[in-house]
Amino acid sequence: AVVSTQSTGASFSSGTRMRKLVTDKKSTEVSVMIQNTFEASILLEKFPKSQIDIFVQVLQGDGGERCVAINATTLALINSGIPMKDYVCACAATIYQDTALLDINHLEESARGPLFMLAVMPKSERIVQLQLDNRLHNDNLDKVVKQTIQGCKDIQVLLDRKIKERTVEAAAAYDIKPRV
Amino acid sequence: MASICLSTAEHKYIVESIEQDYRTDGRSCEDYRQIEVETRNLPNTNGSSRCKIGKTEVLVGVKAEVVDVDIHYPMHGKINISVDCSATASPQFAGRGSALKEEEILTVLNLLYTSIDALDLASLCIVKGESCWLLNIDVLYIQCGGNIFDAASIGLKAALHSTTMPNVTVAGEGIEMELEISDDPYHVWRLNTALCPICVTLYQVGQSFAVDVTEEEEECSTGHIHVGILSSGDVSAMEKSGAGNMDPEALLEMIDTAVKIGEEIHKQLDEHLIAEGQSATL
Numbered sequence: 001a002v003v004s005t006q007s008t009g010a011s012f013s014s015g016t017r018m019r020k021l022v023t024d025k026k027s028t029e030v031s032v033m034i035q036n037t038f039e040a041s042i043l044l045e046k047f048p049k050s051q052i053d054i055f056v057q058v059l060q061g062d063g064g065e066r067c068v069a070i071n072a073t074t075l076a077l078i079n080s081g082i083p084m085k086d087y088v089c090a091c092a093a094t095i096y097q098d099t100a101l102l103d104i105n106h107l108e109e110s111a112r113g114p115l116f117m118l119a120v121m122p123k124s125e126r127i128v129q130l131q132l133d134n135r136l137h138n139d140n141l142d143k144v145v146k147q148t149i150q151g152c153k154d155i156q157v158l159l160d161r162k163i164k165e166r167t168v169e170a171a172a173a174y175d176i177k178p179r180v
Numbered sequence: 181m182a183s184i185c186l187s188t189a190e191h192k193y194i195v196e197s198i199e200q201d202y203r204t205d206g207r208s209c210e211d212y213r214q215i216e217v218e219t220r221n222l223p224n225t226n227g228s229s230r231c232k233i234g235k236t237e238v239l240v241g242v243k244a245e246v247v248d249v250d251i252h253y254p255m256h257g258k259i260n261i262s263v264d265c266s267a268t269a270s271p272q273f274a275g276r277g278s279a280l281k282e283e284e285i286l287t288v289l290n291l292l293y294t295s296i297d298a299l300d301l302a303s304l305c306i307v308k309g310e311s312c313w314l315l316n317i318d319v320l321y322i323q324c325g326g327n328i329f330d331a332a333s334i335g336l337k338a339a340l341h342s343t344t345m346p347n348v349t350v351a352g353e354g355i356e357m358e359l360e361i362s363d364d365p366y367h368v369w370r371l372n373t374a375l376c377p378i379c380v381t382l383y384q385v386g387q388s389f390a391v392d393v394t395e396e397e398e399e400c401s402t403g404h405i406h407v408g409i410l411s412s413g414d415v416s417a418m419e420k421s422g423a424g425n426m427d428p429e430a431l432l433e434m435i436d437t438a439v440k441i442g443e444e445i446h447k448q449l450d451e452h453l454i455a456e457g458q459s460a461t462l
Contacts, residue, residue, distance in 0.1 A: 006267050006274055006275070008266070008267070010239070010241070010264065010266075010318065010320050011241070011262065011264065011316070011318040011320075012222055012224060012225050012228070012241030012243055012318050012320075013224065014224065015224055017243040017245070017316050017318070019262060053271060053274065055266070055267035055268045055271075055274065056268075057266045057267070057268045057320075057322065059222070059239065059320075059322075060222055060223070060224060061224075
């Protein structure tokens with residue numbers, strides 16, 4: 001199968017109002033990033049001669065939009081029944097005075113410190129996507145990677161819990177009690 | 181809207197059900213589905229709302245900025261409405277596929293707000309002949325499930341009602357004039373939305389008219405007319421679209437009904453917005 005992605009932000013999603021076009025450079029970058037992430041995780045061979053469309057719409061932005069987009073896409077793919085190798089969870093971190101800070105918001109992003117984003121398949125800890133903006137000292141790399149992977153694992157726990165809740169609810173409508 | 185494919189039997193069934201005033205979901209031709217409205221849901225904006233009618237869901241955000249006045253209207257502010265149909269609403273809206281639909285919706289919304297009284301644009305003027313507020317109103321469709329125009333108009337009124345405008349102090353004169361925009365979240369003023377219209381769209385299906393149609397019913401319709409109604413019951417705008425021709429007597433009757441429906445929506449919306457506003461300040 002072929003994966004096609006489109007990611008856009010609403011005009012009111014950021015602090016300054018900007019009419020976001022689909023062909024906007026930033027939007028295209030995020031779209032391509034999401035496409036690459038999920039091409040690596042979806043079992044594409046199960047859907048020959050098909051296209052899987054992923055549409056991401058950012059309603060409100062306060063930092064970490066790329067990570068939330070990936071987490072949301074994972075949930076949407078699971079909801080749609082498309083098989084994947086594992087959950088794909090994403091988290092971003094920065095280093096401030098030798099402390100790693102997880103999940104930075106917009107204000108913290110504007111401090112222009114290193115912005116390290118990781119998308120990981122939590123069970124195997126395999127990295128699906130990695131992006132680093134600004135400078136990060138080599139000595140800090142190990143710490144940041146470890147913290148971010150732990151952050152992704154924490155997110156996987158939350159996503160998993162929600163999926164199981166939802167499955168039990170949906171199955172109850174058919175009088176089925178799934179084993180979760 | 182994903183393209184709706186109806187069989188001949190389904191088509192006939194829907195048309196006849198509307199003609200007999202008993203639609204497929206049990207409603208009469210004058211009944212709206214459940215309307216959900218909430219405001220102030222987008223913190224990055226001056227005013228925002230979310231309106232959900234059935235499956236149709238619309239987000240409206242209002243952001244204000246200071247600009248130079250229009251030379252033709254030096255004592256009035258400006259509004260700029262833009263519509264965005266998200267690809268999540270329908271796969272046909274991917275890429276540039278939404279352009280036509282957005283144009284259509286934008287035409288109707290501009291029609292409603294074309295009058296300078298609709299939003300009291302004079303109150304948006306900061307310095308006569310110099311600066312004014314420009315309200316950027318962005319309408320975003322997350323889901324389309326029929327009756328998209330009415331949802332947008334309700335969302336617009338709710339968003340404008342919830343909009344908080346910062347106070348501006350003018351210092352100096354002429355070239356040295358400086359505008360100081362207050363940061364204080366409590367030192368704000370509200371817009372007067374008493375004359376904001378709501379759109380009630382009447383779709384002609386067979387020999388009858390229906391309001392708040394679903395996508396399947398829209399597919400069976402041969403034309404529609406948008407009626408802009410004020411809370412006082414006055415009609416502020418009208419536009420007919422679509423390829424069908426309409427019987428004038430039936431149409432006039434239906435417009436009377438639309439006015440009654442519009443007044444009721446205004447009344448319930450105003451009550452809801454006031455109640456929401458009070459609970460927000462508690």
